[in-house]
Amino acid sequence: xxxxxxxYYSFEGSTxxxxxxxxxxxxADIIKITPQKDLSSKGFSKYLWGGKQVLTxxxxxxxxxxxxxxxxxxxxxxxxxxxxxxxxxxxxxTLLEDGSxxxxxxxxxxxxxxxxxxxxxxxxxxxxxxxxxxxAIDLANVASSFDACSKKAVQWATKIGMSPMQF
Ligand SMILES: Cc1cc2nc3c(=O)[nH]c(=O)nc-3n(C[C@H](O)[C@H](O)[C@H](O)COP(=O)(O)O)c2cc1C
Numbered sequence: 001x002x003x004x005x006x007x008y009y010s011f012e013g014s015t016x017x018x019x020x021x022x023x024x025x026x027x028a029d030i031i032k033i034t035p036q037k038d039l040s041s042k043g044f045s046k047y048l049w050g051g052k053q054v055l056t057x058x059x060x061x062x063x064x065x066x067x068x069x070x071x072x073x074x075x076x077x078x079x080x081x082x083x084x085x086x087x088x089x090x091x092x093x094t095l096l097e098d099g100s101x102x103x104x105x106x107x108x109x110x111x112x113x114x115x116x117x118x119x120x121x122x123x124x125x126x127x128x129x130x131x132x133x134x135x136a137i138d139l140a141n142v143a144s145s146f147d148a149c150s151k152k153a154v155q156w157a158t159k160i161g162m163s164p165m166q167f
Contacts, residue, residue, distance in 0.1 A: 003073060004028035004161060008080035009091040011039060011050070014111045014142035019080045021150040022109070026161040028078065031070070035060035035091045054085040059094040068100040076105045076134070078157060079127075083112035083138075087122045096126040107160050108136040109153060116140070135160055 006023040009032070010016035016032065023030035037060065039046050053060070064070070071077060079095065081088040088096070088110065095101065108123045110116060120136040127133045137156045139149040 002075040002161075004076045004078070005071065005074040006030040006078040006080065007033055007067075007071075007095065008078075009033045009035075009082070009089050009095075010080075011046075011082060011089070012042075012143075015080045015082050015109075017146060018109060018111060018139060018142060018149060018153050019078075022078055022080075022153055022157040025154040026157050028161075029074075031064065031067075033067075033091050033095055034063050035094075036063060038091075050089070051085040053090045054087060057093075058090045059097060060090050062091050062094045067095070071101050071104060074104065076107065076161070077101065078107050078109065078160075080109045080111075081123075083110050083116045083119050086115065086117065087119055088126070093126070096123075096131075097129060099130060102130045104131045105134050106131045107134040107157070109139065109156075110136075111139045111142045111149070114140050 006019050006028050008015050008019035039049050081092040106127045110119055116138045123136055124133045142149045
């Protein structure tokens with residue numbers, strides 16, 4: 001049986017809840033990625049701080065730091081991120097671009113508040129740098145529509161879990 005891992009970053013909990021739904025429904029292992037120093041603000045300044053990190057292309061060091069050894073054991077990896085300034089969060093940039101994951105099948109999910117126009121394309125390009133892109137999905141307004149978003153994510157993940165290369 002193939003081994004599946006869910007890796008995600010979540011600042012305010014929405015991506016985390018979706019990651020947990022996915023992992024539970026397809027019996028995958030799950031690991032949270034965190035920057036060694038995360039944003040500290042929950043107020044409006046989080047947008048300025050987080051947005052600036054994206055715009056300056058920051059790739060913060062992330063935890064856990066033994067990821068490369070961990071991921072080799074998996075056949076398929078789901079990667080989840082909130083959308084920040086129209087793309088994946090800096091911690092996920094590090095994850096996808098630092099070479100910790102290579103030649104793996106990756107399916108990508110993101111959560112956002114309605115402004116994710118080119119986000120899936122950008123994620124696909126980043127995944128294809130070192131890995132094999134499988135599929136991507138975006139989920140809007142998870143905090144206010146959790147049930148619908150979770151259902152959509154689980155249906156998507158279940159199909160991929162059954163036959164990852166048909167996507
Ligand atoms: C720094 C920052 C930037 C954001 N930028 C966007 C954006 O460009 N488009 C959008 O739709 N939502 C944006 N959001 C909202 C988040 O993507 C959304 O609330 C997401 O579901 C949060 O996931 P989390 O709870 O897992 O952190 C931003 C949030 C933060 C904190």
